[in-house]
Amino acid sequence: MMSDAALPITGIIEAVLLTAGKPLTVQQLREVFDETERPTHKAVEQALVELEQLCSGRGIELKKVASGYRLQVRESFAPWVARLFEEKPPRYSRALLETLALIGYRQPITRGEIEDIRGVAVSSNIIRTLVEREWVRIVGHREVPGRPAMYATTRQFLDYFNLISLDQLPPLSVSRDLDAIGREIEQKIEQTPFH
């Protein structure tokens, strides 16, 4: 290996991130160096900060997502990049997005539980698409008759949506206290004539 200690670690990390095709952790970045010249965890983190600064004002930025660091086009530059691609980005059906939302916010969750909330059957196609995209995976089985699979979201799901962790999902709108709702309805009923 013709490693050259004179090459800046920031440049090496930039080159590696630009060819990896997936986010890399600090540990994975350390491992591209020969044992004899391997930088410390801290040194890599410092180089990442430096790289971030180097990117300021440029077309790309360093982004931390669930499974590590990646270099990506700054969102403000995205419209020009989108121009480049003739194919329209994939659109997802409401059924798929609702299923994904339920798995995201209520994981681990079984298909039956998803169906209870949505009030409608979930097609096997949707589950298969989510699993094939590696957004969702089976994390166990509920110990009830039939041992249904429980689904949870993956790191790739977070990566795809530019997130580091699940807490970054937009907050779920609050559902109001049932008793309060009940009382309100009763009041309403008393006030309104029957139909």
Add this chain to the structure above:
Amino acid sequence: MMSDAALPITGIIEAVLLTAGKPLTVQQLREVFDETERPTHKAVEQALVELEQLCSGRGIELKKVASGYRLQVRESFAPWVARLFEEKPPRYSRALLETLALIGYRQPITRGEIEDIRGVAVSSNIIRTLVEREWVRIVGHREVPGRPAMYATTRQFLDYFNLISLDQLPPLSVSRDLDAIGREIEQKIEQTPFH
């Protein structure tokens, strides 16, 4: 399209080149801009020169190839990138290890002799692998019909196992635990001043 005229054309070109996945011509680069803000041929060329300068000292460089411009990792950074894609080699087969052991302890030895002891044919692949790794070499030919090659171990073989000479190969004795012998050798080697 939320195009922002204030964004630097160099940054846009950088972002576009880093997502195109193929070289782009000046004309193709111009086409990612809205007609109303499309830079001239000359302006794009100027931006490319600027981009080239921006890349100096970084992990990537602007390259002009037959079908246009592309941003690629500098060749001096290739060793680290290569590390990223290095695959863990599979383990050697039992047959290979047996062949190597027989060459080690019974050299010089022909393939036929190895086959006699092992009771099965030795594939050419195994011999080739051992020769390619430079652990084994042909040291002559036995003067019998077919003039079969005689194999012996090499200096590199000794170096790999930290041995000075073949004497240091442990004597075989079934009564001893092989792992213990291995450990013993390693200890002995650590104590010798040569290594």
Add this chain to the structure above:
Amino acid sequence: MLTDPAAPANPAAKPQGVGPPPLALIAGKPLAQLPLDLYIPPDALAVFLDAFEGPLDLLLYLIRRQNMNILEIDVSAITRQYMEYIAVVESMRFELAGEYLVMAATLAEIKSRMLLPRQQIEEDEEDDPRAELIRRLQQYERFKKAAEDIDQMPRQERDIFVADACMPKLPLVRSYPEVAMAEILRALETVLKRADMFSSHHVEREKLSTRERMSSILIRLQQGGFIRFESLFLPDEGRLGVVVSFLAMLELVKEQLVELVQADPLGPIHLRARVAV
């Protein structure tokens, strides 16, 4: 093309001109009059059915169309509309999903309960089907909203593009498997045991250095030609080294790998690799 009548975020569902949002677009024309005007072209109905994600979604839509708060559902009005919808779909002999029919039954039950004296409602508070329906509607609405939020989040392929530079010419790095000495010993042990030759092929230290020397002599003879007998022995190797070289040479002669040549009596002795005649 399917449209989502309840999601204003969807540009295709935006009202064209004034009036309520269209239920669906058929051949580019908005369909806004369902189910008030009960004539629906069969094609439109299929689209209409597909536009909803089940009975809860349809109910939410009807509630919104009436400008009602979920908490203030006018059960009668909603039930009537829902039943009309169901009736139309059934009359067109579309296969209705069971969930829609179950909901129809639930609504009918709630409606009838509400006609009962209030006392009885309070007794049955535990399993008040109206409260249960509202709870389900609310729960569903939360996730319907969450799905819309997720759809709005920046995502790869649409808003996020991972930067990717071209690869340089990668050096050919060959990585080899690691081998431990113990593995070689184990391999040797098995092969010798298998051959049942263990006792007769006891390998000793002296023997090994002899074999090593045999290899090195053969290498020296590889280029062809002769080497002088004396050149095999290096004084600085000491007595043991001389013995090893001599044994190696004898072994090579015995195995007919080399031959000793002496041109004249008492003249120098040479070694050369044996070549078949």
